[in-house]
Amino acid sequence: MGYFILVIAQTVVLPIISATIELLVVGGDPVLALGKWWVFWGVGTRLFVAGIVQVSGNGPTAAILGAPTPSVQEKQLARELGTANIGMGAAGLLALVPGWSLPAGAAGGIFLLIAGAMHVAKKNKGAQENLATWTDLLVGAVIILFGAYILVRAVAG
Numbered sequence: 001m002g003y004f005i006l007v008i009a010q011t012v013v014l015p016i017i018s019a020t021i022e023l024l025v026v027g028g029d030p031v032l033a034l035g036k037w038w039v040f041w042g043v044g045t046r047l048f049v050a051g052i053v054q055v056s057g058n059g060p061t062a063a064i065l066g067a068p069t070p071s072v073q074e075k076q077l078a079r080e081l082g083t084a085n086i087g088m089g090a091a092g093l094l095a096l097v098p099g100w101s102l103p104a105g106a107a108g109g110i111f112l113l114i115a116g117a118m119h120v121a122k123k124n125k126g127a128q129e130n131l132a133t134w135t136d137l138l139v140g141a142v143i144i145l146f147g148a149y150i151l152v153r154a155v156a157g
Helices: 002-026 030-056 072-096 101-120 127-156
Strands: none
Touching: 002 030, 002 127, 030 072, 030 101, 030 127, 072 101, 101 127
């Protein structure tokens, strides 16, 4: 149950609450505020926490690879994915630095979108993997739309 609460909080609830508070307190562009907070929570904290769990060897990632008991190679692959997640998550945490939200979130957002898309067709996903799939797609799509918004604004002047 804790996994579900954490993932829903990181990918939906906390970005919306954080952006709403920012907009009420300091104002600004709602798309930029939502994008920044989605990068921070959806990419930054989510991938950083997932990476720590993967590197520790206590998460479900190795088991998702297919074997009832993950092999040494599957555990190693999960740990290596964990280090990539820690790096992308750490970058996502930099979204709070003015002007850094898109560069900080681009790699993680693209990663989540592609990872989610690759999981959609997989049969017999458990509840955690289903939640991860759809929230990966959500965060990835938000970051891509955020990037498109910033690029259109830059081109339009």
